[in-house]
Amino acid sequence: MQEKGTISIHTENIFPIIKKFLYSDNEIFLRELVSNAVDATQKIKRLASLGQYNGELGNLQVEVALDIDNKTITISDNGLGMTADEIKKYINQIAFSGATEFVEKFKEAKDANEIIGRFGLGFYSAFMVANIVEINTLSYQDGSEPAHWTCDGSTSFEINEGTRTTRGTDIILHINDESEEFLSRPRLQEILDKYAKFLPVPIKFGVTDEQEPDGEDEEGKPKYKSVEVDNIINDTNPIWTKSPNELKDEDYLNFYKELYPYSEDPLFWIHLNVDYPFNLTGVLYFPKLKNDYEFQRNKIKLYSRQVFITDEVKDIVPEFLMLLHGVIDSPDIPLNVSRSFLQADSNVKKINSYITKKVADKLADLFKADRKAYEDKWSDIGLFVKYGFLSDDKFYEKAKDFVLLTNTAKETFTLNEYKEKVEPAQTGNDGQLVYIYTNDPDKQDAFIQSANRKGYDVLLMNSPIDNHFVSHLEQKLEKTSMKRVDADVADKLIKKDDAPAHILNDEQSASVKTIFDSAINKPAFKVELESLSPEELPVTVTMDEFMRRMKEMAAMGGGGGMSFYGQMPDNYKVVVNANHKLITRILGEENADTQAQLAKQAFDLALLSQGLLTGADLTEFVNRSVNLI
């Protein structure tokens, strides 16, 4: 048997093209060839189980061998092998269905994955790193002859009689000069660890030493000898392929450690397992969050039938769960197509909502089963829950029962519980329920204390996501508005009819306003007299809730009309408490200078309590205070 021929594709020199386009991630040649070997092994197993193959299966494993002297890498299997005809059919006619398409489309392809999977070029990725590729194979079929194929990367090949005496295939790569980096054990080990660590058939890569008991020494202590054993680089049965009831917590934790060796234990995990309408297995872990969120993204690894594909799972996993860790394995995700295609794929959409639902159900279970434990984890999971609550309506529907609000006394409530708690005291005479919150309890302490004195509760909304969370709550909750505690003086946060009587007459009020206006003398600060309780501060500086939020949105880059708010100067209201005795004293003061000094002092104290007094104003305040004492 000897035959020469031309690989049937519609362009002369396809390999230079493949090489050029695929160069950047050429390490995937090993993934492709090892996966082919695994497929061939699983096929012979299946044939045997179907009774279509009656020979010995033998020790089914794939071997990767490195020969540095001869500059070869060989991938061997004892799978089903190929006849010469099959080589012609499967190898020579490159992706016979897709060849024309390939030639037309290769220009658009952006990375190797895209080309290889789309056009069934797995085998040909070998030419990214080899200048000559040989196949030595013997088919399982009765009476088959061994076949040998070589190709030098041009479009011509040669088939002749092979030398293999046992069923299976060797793929021998003669590594080219530019790819000598792959003639290194550590490098190959690294690639195998990345792509082949959980393949379902044992992958042998060289040998390793193991200690074996070897009788006892003279003192009766056990002796060990070192023996050479196959270095099997993979775990053929990773936990996601098992059923959850076979597994203990320890198994999940060990697997987590295996994936992320230096991480703290995860908070909990979700075992995914579905086979209709799409096939998906996996384990997702909720990590303990560190502050560096960016660093923790892209921690979910995507597999297809236990072959590692990528750790970019955007689109498959909902955005708000991108901080989760773990593994997803699905043969139903189109792995090698462009991003826009992935977003439109109906399986991907279904998988996305399945994951959302599973996560929501798991959180609901945890909440119901052990509220205390759930609350303890809230500082870590709160971010996920709030993010999902904001970004995904389906998740919101479930999460509204287990999203927690925390107040300044560190008590936690569900949305319903909180409503019940504050409804009596915090409903205005307009029927609006007002939730009061702080985003900085230290800075806003004076306001919080005033609100508490009025019997109002103050929510803690001081995590980075809370800004959005607050506006979302307001949209979702009926007849409820959210006000930051410093949006107004406590007496005015909620519309009530219980304003204390005003003790100043019109003329006195006008002169108080004039004194403060000229003492402050800043256009951004508008003085208003209010009749507050005498225990409230004489002067309070507030910024309107609406205005503040608009400015915050503009600062975060909200487009359109937002930039208008961004350009507005900061506008503060200076509330002078007409009922405070200091104001009476200022009015009674004869010396205009002292009046101005006292007014300025009271105003500065208000600024100071909110951290708004800085620079020259602060220095002036300190100097004035020294003079006053």
Ligand SMILES: Nc1ncnc2c1ncn2[C@@H]1O[C@H](COP(=O)(O)OP(=O)(O)OP(=O)(O)O)[C@@H](O)[C@H]1O
């Ligand atoms: N080690 C092997 N043993 C038996 N048959 C093989 C082996 N390697 C390749 N083949 C045959 O050659 C065909 C082409 O392989 P190739 O890797 O190019 O594409 P594929 O595996 O079908 O698709 P993919 O692009 O997803 O890898 C395979 O479908 C298989 O029939």
